[in-house]
Amino acid sequence: MKNILAVLLCVAGLCLQQAQAQLSDKLVPHLGFMYEVIDLKQPQTPGVANLSRFFYTFSVGTYYVFAHQNDVLSFGLDPSLNLGFNFEQNFQGTETGINLVVQAPIFLMGRLGALATKYNQQKFGIGAGIGGNYIFFSEGIRDRRFTGFAPSAVVEATILSRGGPLTVRGHFTIANPSATYQSTGSTGRDEEFNSLSAWGVGLIYGF
Numbered sequence: 264m265k266n267i268l269a270v271l272l273c274v275a276g277l278c279l280q281q282a283q284a285q286l287s288d289k290l291v292p293h294l295g296f297m298y299e300v301i302d303l304k305q306p307q308t309p310g311v312a313n314l315s316r317f318f319y320t321f322s323v324g325t326y327y328v329f330a331h332q333n334d335v336l337s338f339g340l341d342p343s344l345n346l347g348f349n350f351e352q353n354f355q356g357t358e359t360g361i362n363l364v365v366q367a368p369i370f371l372m373g374r375l376g377a378l379a380t381k382y383n384q385q386k387f388g389i390g391a392g393i394g395g396n397y398i399f400f401s402e403g404i405r406d407r408r409f410t411g412f413a414p415s416a417v418v419e420a421t422i423l424s425r426g427g428p429l430t431v432r433g434h435f436t437i438a439n440p441s442a443t444y445q446s447t448g449s450t451g452r453d454e455e456f457n458s459l460s461a462w463g464v465g466l467i468y469g470f
Contacts, residue, residue: 289339291326291381293430295467297345299366301398303409303442304458314444314456316400318364320347322467326372328380337379341392341417342369345463351404360404366461368434370394370417377421378428378469388421388428396434396461408445411459414438421469428469435462 296319303314324343331337345366350359370392377388396415401408419432442459 288381289328291328291378291469292323293325293343293467293469294321294323295430295432295465296320297322297347297432297463297465297467299345299347299364299463300461301364301400301409302458302460303444303456304439304460305454305456316362316364318347318349318362318400320345320364320366320463320465322465324467326374326378331380334380334383335376335385337374339372339374340369341372341394343367351402360402362400362402362404364398364400366396366398366463368394368396368415368417370415370434372417377423378430384423386423388423388430390417390419390421392417393437396436398459398461409442410445411440411442413440413459413461415461426468430467430469431464432467433462433464436460 298317299320300315300317305313322343322345324341326339326341328337328339347364349362351362371394372390372392374388374390376385377383379388393416396413398413399410413436415434416437417432417434419430421428421430439458439460442456444454444456
């Protein structure tokens, strides 16, 4: 019985090791920094002003390869998580609050050249994709928060340097859904906006 269990454990260990290796072959992780801008617009409603917020965010994610052609051309899924914050004072300068942003963009992408797969060694590469961007941000000084989902597209260009693959990435909304800016304080009120747009640009490093 002990021998049978030992054999089964060995087989299970080998299967798990093989599955991990296959998964590792399909992943192209990345991390970097993004400059993000979020715009809320409602020009037709008196008393509701347009809002624009910007953040510097730290980004981490991965490209998962569904299929590829000779490690040169690939198709896959790219989810990321962007985290950022900044500080803001009230008009009197007597109080400071923390503004927080969390974004979770996810794209179906195609890549050509560098970073098409983890084994591609070409000097240059390009990529493009379509998907969406989940957005959350809160304003501590005003006791407000916002959540929304914006259909988005992404484009990128990669160069393989001595330090590793360096990618310039940009994303932008391709549709502008309505959105609600919620008040979390007892004296505020919710504000309705008919247009949400978000875009960002930054550098990410593949490894």
